[in-house]
Amino acid sequence: MVFILHKTATKMEIESFVRSFNSKNISPFVKKGTEHTAVCLIGNTKDINIDSIVENTPIVSYGKRITEPYKMVNKSIRSEGLVIELPNCKVGPNHFTVIAGPCAIESEKQINTIADAMKNSGVQVLRGGAFKPRSSPHAFQGHGEEGIQMLLQAKKEFGLPIISEIMNQTQIPLFDDVDIIQIGARNMQNFDLLKEVGSLKKPILLKRGLSSTIEELLLSAEYILAAGNDQVILCERGIRTFETATRNTLDLSAVVALKQKTYLPIFVDPSHAAGKRSFVAPLTKAAIAAGADGVMIEVHNNPQEALCDGAQSMDLTGFAALMKEIKLRVPMENKQL
Ligand code: PEP
Numbered sequence: 001m002v003f004i005l006h007k008t009a010t011k012m013e014i015e016s017f018v019r020s021f022n023s024k025n026i027s028p029f030v031k032k033g034t035e036h037t038a039v040c041l042i043g044n045t046k047d048i049n050i051d052s053i054v055e056n057t058p059i060v061s062y063g064k065r066i067t068e069p070y071k072m073v074n075k076s077i078r079s080e081g082l083v084i085e086l087p088n089c090k091v092g093p094n095h096f097t098v099i100a101g102p103c104a105i106e107s108e109k110q111i112n113t114i115a116d117a118m119k120n121s122g123v124q125v126l127r128g129g130a131f132k133p134r135s136s137p138h139a140f141q142g143h144g145e146e147g148i149q150m151l152l153q154a155k156k157e158f159g160l161p162i163i164s165e166i167m168n169q170t171q172i173p174l175f176d177d178v179d180i181i182q183i184g185a186r187n188m189q190n191f192d193l194l195k196e197v198g199s200l201k202k203p204i205l206l207k208r209g210l211s212s213t214i215e216e217l218l219l220s221a222e223y224i225l226a227a228g229n230d231q232v233i234l235c236e237r238g239i240r241t242f243e244t245a246t247r248n249t250l251d252l253s254a255v256v257a258l259k260q261k262t263y264l265p266i267f268v269d270p271s272h273a274a275g276k277r278s279f280v281a282p283l284t285k286a287a288i289a290a291g292a293d294g295v296m297i298e299v300h301n302n303p304q305e306a307l308c309d310g311a312q313s314m315d316l317t318g319f320a321a322l323m324k325e326i327k328l329r330v331p332m333e334n335k336q337l
């Protein structure tokens with residue numbers, strides 16, 4: 001259940017309203033948005049009479065029952081959307097964010113060459129995997145802690161915020177200076193990990209599981225918010241289907257569906273969705289048109305020699321050309337880069 005308050009409600013009035021629900025079966029929480037404040041009640045709310053509360057509480061504008069199982073990420077709490085502030089840009093409504101970089105950090109030279117090119121082409125966030133979830137135990141697993149150090153060095157040198165994937169909670173201290181923590185598709189339902197990153201005060205990019213429904217993705221995000229961290233970005237990265245022409249099937253409807261169901265920013269990863277470089281530019285343009293708030297793209301200075309995901313990685317020239325197209329298309333959706 002959610003109550004949307006009038007803008008004029010004072011702090012004391014809000015506190016007193018929240019206190020009125022203090023009972024064993026209900027936990028209220030307050031969400032302050034840019035447009036209004038919402039008071040949400042989670043628990044057994046069936047005996048609460050919404051009409052009577054709206055009528056008798058002058059600070060309440062309206063109330064609504066949330067029937068979906070995801071409550072804290074529900075669109076009805078914050079219809080205007082969530083803006084996440086990064087050092088150099090904003091993520092969320094009216095903005096478009098490009099995250100790009102190699103699948104895996106391979107060497108200082110590799111990450112620095114790519115970071116330099118990303119910076120020059122206007123990318124806002126540099127990606128680089130240090131802990132790689134690979135299907136085969138014999139495949140390159142990433143440089144781990146050393147990889148994170150190389151990424152941090154590139155952050156310092158090129159002044160770009162960075163994102164990297166975490167695989168388990170013991171790695172959290174290594175991510176202190178990483179700006180966004182990525183939870184990969186395979187860990188989308190690692191509930192212990194979700195709870196742990198929920199206690200952090202930094203943005204989390206949560207990727208959709210290989211065969212997860214949109215509702216399951218939202219419930220995983222709900223875990224992070226329930227643990228106290230409301231800076232979550234969702235990422236559609238393709239799902240398993242019967243189709244074999246691409247590595248996965250990019251579910252662009254998920255962008256539209258998620259936009260209707262949640263206020264969290266929605267990103268698209270066309271690289272893992274397609275598994276093929278030639279698909280990345282058209283799918284990026286489609287993601288912009290579908291209303292995505294950003295994309296995450298794999299780029300490599302020498303894709304043929306990449307230790308991970310070379311076939312889907314764009315080269316520096318191809319990516320620079322795509323960036324130009326992104327810059328042309330984003331304003332058409334009333335967003336800015
Ligand atoms: C990645 O971004 O490098 C990655 C492993 O993605 P996903 O979790 O979507 O497979």
Ligand code: MN
Pocket residue numbers: 103104272298308309
């Ligand atoms: Mn990859």
